Amino acid sequence: MRELLKIDNLSYSYHTLAGETTALSDVTFSVSEGEFVAIVGPSGCGKSTLLSLIAGLISPSRGEIYINGNDARTSGKNIGYMLQKDHLLEWRSTLKNLTLGLEIQHKLTEESYVIINKMLDTYGLITFRDSKPSQLSGGMRQRAALIRTLLLEPDILLLDEPFSALDYQTRLEVSDDIWGIIRKEKKTAVLITHDIAEAVSMADRIIILTDRPATVKSIIDVNLTVEGERTPFAARSAVEFKDYFNLIWKELNQHEDITKLRA
Amino acid sequence: MRTLRSLERSYKNRSEVVSSAQQAYVAAYITKMKRIRLIQILILVVFIGLWEGSTRLGIVDSFVFSSPSRVVHCIITMIADGSLFMHIGITLLETFVSFGLVILIGLLIAILLWWNDSVSKVLEPYLVILNSLPKSALAPVFIVWLGNNMKTIIIAAISVAVFGTIITLYTDFKEVEEDKIKLIRTLGGSKKDVLFRVVIPSNLASIISVMKVNIGLSLVGVIIGEFLAAKAGLGYLIIYGSQVFKLDYVIMSITILCIVAAMLYKVLGYYEKKYTS
Numbered sequence: 001m002r003e004l005l006k007i008d009n010l011s012y013s014y015h016t017l018a019g020e021t022t023a024l025s026d027v028t029f030s031v032s033e034g035e036f037v038a039i040v041g042p043s044g045c046g047k048s049t050l051l052s053l054i055a056g057l058i059s060p061s062r063g064e065i066y067i068n069g070n071d072a073r074t075s076g077k078n079i080g081y082m083l084q085k086d087h088l089l090e091w092r093s094t095l096k097n098l099t100l101g102l103e104i105q106h107k108l109t110e111e112s113y114v115i116i117n118k119m120l121d122t123y124g125l126i127t128f129r130d131s132k133p134s135q136l137s138g139g140m141r142q143r144a145a146l147i148r149t150l151l152l153e154p155d156i157l158l159l160d161e162p163f164s165a166l167d168y169q170t171r172l173e174v175s176d177d178i179w180g181i182i183r184k185e186k187k188t189a190v191l192i193t194h195d196i197a198e199a200v201s202m203a204d205r206i207i208i209l210t211d212r213p214a215t216v217k218s219i220i221d222v223n224l225t226v227e228g229e230r231t232p233f234a235a236r237s238a239v240e241f242k243d244y245f246n247l248i249w250k251e252l253n254q255h256e257d258i259t260k261l262r263a
Numbered sequence: 264m265r266t267l268r269s270l271e272r273s274y275k276n277r278s279e280v281v282s283s284a285q286q287a288y289v290a291a292y293i294t295k296m297k298r299i300r301l302i303q304i305l306i307l308v309v310f311i312g313l314w315e316g317s318t319r320l321g322i323v324d325s326f327v328f329s330s331p332s333r334v335v336h337c338i339i340t341m342i343a344d345g346s347l348f349m350h351i352g353i354t355l356l357e358t359f360v361s362f363g364l365v366i367l368i369g370l371l372i373a374i375l376l377w378w379n380d381s382v383s384k385v386l387e388p389y390l391v392i393l394n395s396l397p398k399s400a401l402a403p404v405f406i407v408w409l410g411n412n413m414k415t416i417i418i419a420a421i422s423v424a425v426f427g428t429i430i431t432l433y434t435d436f437k438e439v440e441e442d443k444i445k446l447i448r449t450l451g452g453s454k455k456d457v458l459f460r461v462v463i464p465s466n467l468a469s470i471i472s473v474m475k476v477n478i479g480l481s482l483v484g485v486i487i488g489e490f491l492a493a494k495a496g497l498g499y500l501i502i503y504g505s506q507v508f509k510l511d512y513v514i515m516s517i518t519i520l521c522i523v524a525a526m527l528y529k530v531l532g533y534y535e536k537k538y539t540s
Contacts, residue, residue, distance in 0.1 A: 057445070057448055057449070079449075080449075081449035083442055083446060083449070084442070085442065087440075087442060087446045089443075089460075089461070091464045091465070091467070100450060100460065101450035101451065103460075104447065104450050104451055104452040104456050104460070105450070105451050148450075149450075152450065
């Protein structure tokens with residue numbers, strides 16, 4: 001498959017008066033078109049910084065990001081970003097929340113409404129079209145947030161722990177929902193999570209980062225035997241599931257042992 | 264009172280479906296609220312009655328303390344010659360003009376400070392000092408600079424309210440959730456988009472509450488201004504009345520000010536409900 005995103009020796013440091021903090025150090029990996037990649041790592045290791053860099057919200061200290069083979073700074077990149085919380089704006093109706101991105105990019109046309117209505121219908125939000133976000137359930141809100149992002153037709157979707165604010169049951173449901181939507185729309189996705197089970201159940205490939213300064217520790221291909229459709233929920237029942245879980249657990253903790261020894 | 268009446272009516276209409284305990288609870292609530300309103304009215308009536316009575320009986324001198332009947336008489340005379348509405352009109356006009364300017368200037372400067380962090384850092388100590396300065400101290404200076412006219416009164420009123428407005432709005436603007444700003448940026452939005460799509464709409468309630476405070480402050484500023492530099496207006500009537508020992512003017516003006524202030528506050532309270540619920 002075609003390589004869509006390439007991260008090459010990426011480094012990033014924060015500067016505060018207290019000093020310099022290296023968040024990322026020589027991170028290298030790539031993502032193919034249509035692939036679902038999960039990035040796991042200890043909390044505070046710089047996962048979110050990595051997404052901010054890919055999204056172009058901040059510029060790398062060193063290294064390059066290529067999208068479709070072009071430097072991300074010059075290519076007309078289009079990246080969708082889903083934050084931890086849905087951040088639907090309370091003073092707008094659901095419909096108006098969905099059009100926010102299109103409004104900002106001046107792409108809102110008559111046709112957009114046709115597409116929006118179709119998506120609202122497909123993903124079970126059509127009856128809430130004119131409701132305030134507060135009337136939507138947690139799962140509906142995340143779906144609405146995803147549609148808001150998808151309407152901008154991004155090449156890559158960045159998911160920054162989009163389920164962490166939800167309770168466990170909703171979380172499993174929404175994982176299935178979001179995963180289904182991403183597959184259906186044939187999008188490439190990069191998911192950040194600290195939940196190992198979530199990563200194994202959703203991703204084709206898992207990139208494990210070390211503690212700060214983060215660098216790529218290992219990359220694991222996930223191949224699960226699932227009867228029927230491989231939804232995240234079905235994936236959790238695959239025989240290989242716990243092996244992957246243990247493998248990643250070990251990878252993450254091995255590192256902590258070393259840091260403990262060092263300290 | 265009207266809401267209480269509608270509550271009563273709505274309960275009468277659906278008395279079949281609610282339990283007797285609930286009915287008793289609502290009835291007790293309505294009785295209590297009615298009693299409170301009764302006492303409120305009673306306090307006013309007793310106060311006015313005592314005041315009138317004691318001046319009639321010569322316990323206090325109505326020349327110095329005025330009296331309700333003299334105030335009413337004064338109001339009637341001044342309505343008849345049209346001067347009362349002129350004074351109220353001038354005070355209201357000055358209040359509205361300064362209120363409008365305070366909101367406009369306050370919003371613009373708060374946006375500027377939010378937009379440019381360096382500007383806000385530079386201006387911060389000046390704003391803090393100007394905000395804590397008693398603004399009535401500035402009024403004589405304005406008279407010297409601007410003359411004995413309406414301009415001075417309006418500038419004095421603006422100076423009373425504007426610094427607090429800037430500081431409050433700027434603080435509220437700064438408190439917008441960082442992730443909401445990130446959301447706009449991930450959707451490809453500029454700083455202008457952040458301002459108009461998140462910062463201002465999310466602070467609508469705070470802007471209206473600032474307006475509620477400011478309508479009162481503008482009135483305070485206008486009265487201070489009229490004390491010092493006016494030929495008309497309620498503040499002028501108060502000062503004039505006290506100087507020529509016509510206490511009827513003073514008491515009447517204060518009474519009218521009470522009513523005007525309450526009404527202005529009510530109007531903004533109405534808009535607050537309308538736009539924030």
